[in-house]
Amino acid sequence: MTMIKFKPSPPPATAHERAPEYVRAIAPYVGGKPIEEVARELGLDASTIIKLASNENPRGPSPSVLRAISVAARDLTRYPDGNGFALKAALSEALHVNADQIVLGNGSNDVLELVSQAFLRQGDHAVYSQYAFIVYPLATQARGALGIEVPARDYGHDLDAMRAAITPRTRIVFVANPNNPTGTWLAGDVVESFVASVPKDVLVVLDEAYNEFLEPSDRVDSTSWLARYPNLVVSRTFSKAHGLAALRVGYGVMNAAVADLLNRVRQPFNVNSLAQAAAIAALADNDYVAESRRLNREGLQQLARGLDALSVRYLPSHGNFILIEVSDAARVNQSLLEQGVIVRPVANYELPEWLRVTVGLPAENARFLAALETALGAQPASARARR
Numbered sequence: 001m002t003m004i005k006f007k008p009s010p011p012p013a014t015a016h017e018r019a020p021e022y023v024r025a026i027a028p029y030v031g032g033k034p035i036e037e038v039a040r041e042l043g044l045d046a047s048t049i050i051k052l053a054s055n056e057n058p059r060g061p062s063p064s065v066l067r068a069i070s071v072a073a074r075d076l077t078r079y080p081d082g083n084g085f086a087l088k089a090a091l092s093e094a095l096h097v098n099a100d101q102i103v104l105g106n107g108s109n110d111v112l113e114l115v116s117q118a119f120l121r122q123g124d125h126a127v128y129s130q131y132a133f134i135v136y137p138l139a140t141q142a143r144g145a146l147g148i149e150v151p152a153r154d155y156g157h158d159l160d161a162m163r164a165a166i167t168p169r170t171r172i173v174f175v176a177n178p179n180n181p182t183g184t185w186l187a188g189d190v191v192e193s194f195v196a197s198v199p200k201d202v203l204v205v206l207d208e209a210y211n212e213f214l215e216p217s218d219r220v221d222s223t224s225w226l227a228r229y230p231n232l233v234v235s236r237t238f239s240k241a242h243g244l245a246a247l248r249v250g251y252g253v254m255n256a257a258v259a260d261l262l263n264r265v266r267q268p269f270n271v272n273s274l275a276q277a278a279a280i281a282a283l284a285d286n287d288y289v290a291e292s293r294r295l296n297r298e299g300l301q302q303l304a305r306g307l308d309a310l311s312v313r314y315l316p317s318h319g320n321f322i323l324i325e326v327s328d329a330a331r332v333n334q335s336l337l338e339q340g341v342i343v344r345p346v347a348n349y350e351l352p353e354w355l356r357v358t359v360g361l362p363a364e365n366a367r368f369l370a371a372l373e374t375a376l377g378a379q380p381a382s383a384r385a386r387r
């Protein structure tokens with residue numbers, strides 16, 4: 001009698017193995033370390049730690065915004081206005097666009113995701129620059145689309161090369177102005193010529209998260225270009241200069257037909273009621289933003305002076321952060337953490353020798369510079385000599 005040997009069938013695939021390959025290949029976003037986490041890990045007192053890692057406004061929101069939040073907090077029972085009528089009306093007045101051209105987001109990150117969700121499918125291309133904000137590759141990859149990373153020029157966007165990278169498969173081009181983490185910036189006329197040169201069936205997403213930190217002489221009214229370029233999307237946020245990062249509210253301004261598509265894929269209640277009320281108040285408080293811009297400019301100068309004194313190279317920044325080159329960045333970062341100073345390593349941007357430092361209040365900037373001096377002093381002589 002012959003024995004028939006049954007081969008055990010392979011175990012069924014687990015649910016997570018069935019997820020699309022392009023999703024499983026995504027490298028998770030790494031944010032700035034929370035103060036509490038650093039306190040726990042290093043046994044430090046949380047109240048002594050400073051965080052200069054996520055490009056927030058060190059002043060927080062203005063008093064008028066805090067008042068608006070406390071009024072809105074009296075009614076948390078109802079869902080927020082899913083169409084954000086009052087906030088869109090305020091933005092429409094401030095930006096001279098129609099309300100139906102505005103899409104509100106849970107942070108401007110949400111707007112970037114919505115554009116990708118509505119316009120990218122597997123096999124499509126999205127073009128962005130080397131060292132550009134990391135959400136562009138993440139949002140592209142999450143749709144199975146192909147990210148075309150164009151080599152940077154002097155750490156900033158090379159718009160000619162980005163234009164040349166556009167093919168019939170390109171659906172979106174992302175431009176960050178100013179860019180995070182490099183702080184590089186392109187003049188308005190240069191950006192507008194680029195937008196004009198892009199084929200009309202390709203969206204240009206102009207990410208202006210740090211727009212309010214630009215000097216008024218450098219700032220252009222890019223939303224006014226929408227009348228000429230129906231393929232333009234301008235995204236902005238209340239997270240940075242307005243000091244509202246925790247509430248998550250941003251917006252995109254675009255052609256009404258594009259906005260309509262984004263609204264179809266948007267979660268119905270993506271911006272909560274406290275965030276909407278806070279954003280309306282923030283938009284009205286121009287003086288607070290102007291003062292934040294002034295403090296930021298002085299903070300950048302303070303950091304530049306201190307870095308010069310330490311012979312540390314940095315990139316001139318148009319944002320509220322500065323990218324510094326310290327060769328052994330992982331070790332310098334660890335030393336800073338042990339001294340209670342959280343900054344952002346940017347090895348995930350292929351910048352393993354650099355750290356990004358958010359501009360803080362004057363005392364925070366001074367504390368960072370002192371901690372950096374200590375960290376560099378402890379650096380091996382061979383590494384220091386390379387600076």
Ligand SMILES: Cc1ncc(COP(=O)(O)O)c(C=O)c1O
Nearest residue numbers: 107108109133180209237239250
């Ligand atoms: C260039 C850029 N765009 C967009 C964002 C998203 O910010 P938020 O989602 O808080 O509006 C950031 C945040 O760091 C950024 O640096």
